[in-house]
Amino acid sequence: MPFAEFTDDLRVGHDEIDSQHLGLFEAISCLHDALRAGRSRQEQADILAFLRGYTVDHFEAEEAFMREASYPALEAHQELHRALTQQVHELEAKYALGTMTLSIMTMHFLKDWLTNHIQAEDQKFAAFRRAK
Numbered sequence: 001m002p003f004a005e006f007t008d009d010l011r012v013g014h015d016e017i018d019s020q021h022l023g024l025f026e027a028i029s030c031l032h033d034a035l036r037a038g039r040s041r042q043e044q045a046d047i048l049a050f051l052r053g054y055t056v057d058h059f060e061a062e063e064a065f066m067r068e069a070s071y072p073a074l075e076a077h078q079e080l081h082r083a084l085t086q087q088v089h090e091l092e093a094k095y096a097l098g099t100m101t102l103s104i105m106t107m108h109f110l111k112d113w114l115t116n117h118i119q120a121e122d123q124k125f126a127a128f129r130r131a132k
């Protein structure tokens, strides 16, 4: 079983968003596995950079869908995305400087953040789309 499993309750019923969420879960699992297997710092840094890029791309795509749908909570949602992006950037910068090592705790933080965000926030957008 992957570390971050994309379970059915996380689906929002929007094909592109669902497949991007799945990709994020896969990237987190991949990073977790690299960590557990004691892969090189460079390899871990590469996966972290991929995860950051994928996260930013996903947030932009999701916000564009929200804009198209005139989703009234877009701004508040963007703020949540911004906060996580900022944290991932800081993580990456610290890691690059060698002032931190990636930990299983960090992996749990990312997985939990994403899971909670999808369940609490992305699902609100899904409900809004269904009600339209």
Ligand SMILES: [Fe+2]
Binding pocket: 062, 077, 081, 117, 121, 122
């Ligand atoms: Fe979101």
Ligand SMILES: [Fe+2]
Binding pocket: 017, 021, 058, 062, 118, 122
């Ligand atoms: Fe999302």
